[in-house]
Amino acid sequence: MIFYLWKNKIYIHPMELKDLRSISIWKKEKLExxxxxxxxxxxxxxxxxxxxxxxxxxxxxxxxxxxxxxxxxxxxxxxxxxxxxxxxxxxxxxxxxxxxxxxxxxxxxxxxxxxxxxxxxxxxxxxxxxxxxxxxxxxxxxxxxxxxxxxxxxxxxxxxxxxxxxxxxxxxxxxxxxxxxxxxxxxYFRPVLYNLLPEKFTMPELQNLYEIILGKPLDRGSFQRKMLRWDVFERLEERRSGVAHKRPFLYRFNKEKYTTALQKGIHFAI
The missing domain is CATH 3.90.79.10 (Nucleoside Triphosphate Pyrophosphohydrolase)
Incomplete structure (x- = not known):
């Protein structure tokens, strides 16, 4: 619809007046x-x-x-x-x-x-x-x-x-x-998978979750450094038992620290 200004008043262009007759139809047929x-x-x-x-x-x-x-x-x-x-x-x-x-x-x-x-x-x-x-x-x-x-x-x-x-x-x-x-x-920017984490987990277990969701392998050393740099994963004085190789340390996700970091605008990135 075309409008124009004349003497400080807004008018509808005469050629567009016919459109007003279809407003009720337009509302019924186009907006439902x-x-x-x-x-x-x-x-x-x-x-x-x-x-x-x-x-x-x-x-x-x-x-x-x-x-x-x-x-x-x-x-x-x-x-x-x-x-x-x-x-x-x-x-x-x-x-x-x-x-x-x-x-x-x-x-x-x-x-x-x-x-x-x-x-x-x-x-x-x-x-x-x-x-x-x-x-x-x-x-x-x-x-x-x-x-x-x-x-x-x-x-x-x-x-x-x-x-x-x-x-x-x-x-x-x-x-x-x-x-x-x-x-x-x-x-890639937030550790949003914390809902999937058990109360205690290892870094290899965390990496495995990331790899399943991302659909690709990640470098182990680089992954762990980036995760720990975020300071939202607390290392416990406990190790995973029942594993064949060196027993890895257990970690815990600190949601309070994560919430504070988001409020401060800290950028998370893999």
């Missing part, structure tokens, strides 16, 4: 959409990076845990709620990494047809928006501390290997790929 969050919950199991997947309907395969943003919450609150519902965990590092807004990424008719609901819900289909925008979050979780609970449909859950994912719905494989890339970038 749904906004949801999809949570990529990652862990390390059996020396593999894995992701939590749901199967609410056996007919259509796997989905990421997700849900709508309620009218009384923002996107972060929705992601925290969904994480708690699916894992029972609170106070987990949760990172928003991207919005997924391709107009063709989601289709209610296709979903209902695949699960056999189309005939029963044809009358309701016209009231549902065909547009679904999803905000992606990732979190690293300790699989040993959670009991996956499914969601509103009490769906079955599984940990899927990111290198050998089962068939996923909509663009959820893309969301997982983007989440893993975002996690790896984040890991």
């Amino acid at each position: 959409l749904n906004i949801s969050v999809d949570c990529v919950l990652l862990t390390v199991r059996d020396k593999k990076l894995k992701v939590l997947l749901n199967m609410p309907f056996p007919e259509v395969g796997y989905f990421l845990p997700g849900g709508f943003i309620m009218t009384d919450e923002d996107a972060d609150a929705a992601a925290i709620r969904i994480l708690h519902q699916r894992t029972g965990l609170d106070h987990i590092y949760l990172k928003q990494f991207r919005a997924f807004s391709d107009p063709g990424r989601f289709s209610y008719p296709t979903l209902f047809r695949n699960i056999g609901w189309e005939k029963h819900l044809m009358e309701e289909l016209h009231t549902l928006s065909e547009r679904m925008i999803s905000i992606g979050y990732f979190a690293l979780v300790n699989a040993e501390l959670i009991q996956p609970t499914g969601g509103d449909f009490q769906e079955s859950t599984t940990w899927g290997d990111i290198e050998h994912l089962p068939e996923l719905n909509f663009d959820h494989e893309l969301i997982i790929t983007e989440a893993v890339d975002a996690l790896r970038r984040e890991l």
Whole structure:
């Protein structure tokens, strides 16, 4: 729409007045959409990076845990709620990494047809928006501390290997790929995998976690020097027992020091 200024007043160009007649239609047809969050919950199991997947309907395969943003919450609150519902965990590092807004990424008719609901819900289909925008979050979780609970449909859950994912719905494989890339970038600058660490661990065990998530080997000497330079890993006067070679020292992650370092703007980098 074209506006112009005349004698300190703003006017709509006459050729654009016809657009005003379509505002109500534009609001109805162009702005009706749904906004949801999809949570990529990652862990390390059996020396593999894995992701939590749901199967609410056996007919259509796997989905990421997700849900709508309620009218009384923002996107972060929705992601925290969904994480708690699916894992029972609170106070987990949760990172928003991207919005997924391709107009063709989601289709209610296709979903209902695949699960056999189309005939029963044809009358309701016209009231549902065909547009679904999803905000992606990732979190690293300790699989040993959670009991996956499914969601509103009490769906079955599984940990899927990111290198050998089962068939996923909509663009959820893309969301997982983007989440893993975002996690790896984040890991180069922050030790965000502390949720996966036991109370006590060795530097080789920490390095092994990094290598699994990054998908590549790291130089042992260089890795240890960089980790210790951050001053968030405390060496204990204990050594790991039951190992074949020289018993390595045990360490503990100091979350308080880490939080203080972040507040001071200390830059973490591998």
